[in-house]
Amino acid sequence: PHFRLGGEFNAWVNEFTDQDGFAITETLVGGLLVGQVYPVRELGLYIKGGLGISRSGSAVAGGVGTGETGFSYLYGAGYEIKLARNFFLTPALNVMQHRSSSGQNGPADSGTLHERVWTIAVGLTFQPGR
Numbered sequence: 441p442h443f444r445l446g447g448e449f450n451a452w453v454n455e456f457t458d459q460d461g462f463a464i465t466e467t468l469v470g471g472l473l474v475g476q477v478y479p480v481r482e483l484g485l486y487i488k489g490g491l492g493i494s495r496s497g498s499a500v501a502g503g504v505g506t507g508e509t510g511f512s513y514l515y516g517a518g519y520e521i522k523l524a525r526n527f528f529l530t531p532a533l534n535v536m537q538h539r540s541s542s543g544q545n546g547p548a549d550s551g552t553l554h555e556r557v558w559t560i561a562v563g564l565t566f567q568p569g570r
Contacts, residue, residue, distance in 0.1 A: 444476040444567075448490060450514070450536050452557045463501035468538055468555055470494030470512040484520035484528075489513070494538045496555050508553055510540025520565065528565040534558070 454466040472492030479485065490513065497507025518532030538555040 441481055442478045444478075444486075446474055446476075448472050448474045448492075448514070450534070450557075450559070452536075452559070462503075464498060465501070466498045467507075468494065468496045468536070468557055470514070470536055470538065472512060472514050472536075474514065476518075484522070485517070486520065487515075487517045488532075488534075489515045494536070494540075496538050496540065496553060508540040510538055510553070512536055512538045518561075526567055526569075528567070530561075530563045530565045532561045532563065534561060 449469075449471050451469045452467065456464055456466075458464050470492050471494075472490035474488055474490030476486045476488040479487070492512050492514075493509065494512035495507055495509045497505055499505030514534055514536045516532055516534035518530050521529040521531075523529055536557050536559070538557075539552065541552045
């Protein structure tokens with residue numbers, strides 16, 4: 441009654457124009473297995489953590505793109521507001537960390553990439569059998 445296990449998909453997209461006038465799109469997406477712990481079930485407050493696979497990339501409009509697939513983890517906290525018997529409004533604060541390496545050796549090696557995205561989210565949760 442104090443633990444929920446599920447999956448979560450997160451996506452962050454940033455589009456901007458660089459100083460040379462090129463339209464750039466940066467992305468960070470991840471699919472994670474997430475566990476939520478409810479310290480006091482009646483309050484609706486939960487903390488969560490998860491592990492998964494993510495991809496970070498950037499692309500020039502009409503041109504080439506680059507990206508790296510790596511490991512990600514997520515942690516956060518939220519609150520469940522009951523709307524109906526099995527439906528909840530779930531505001532949350534999450535932090536997703538991405539880590540990858542280009543896998544190349546030599547001059548082209550860009551080293552290890554670390555990215556972090558903080559999100560304020562509002563979701564709808566459906567839990568049958570509750």
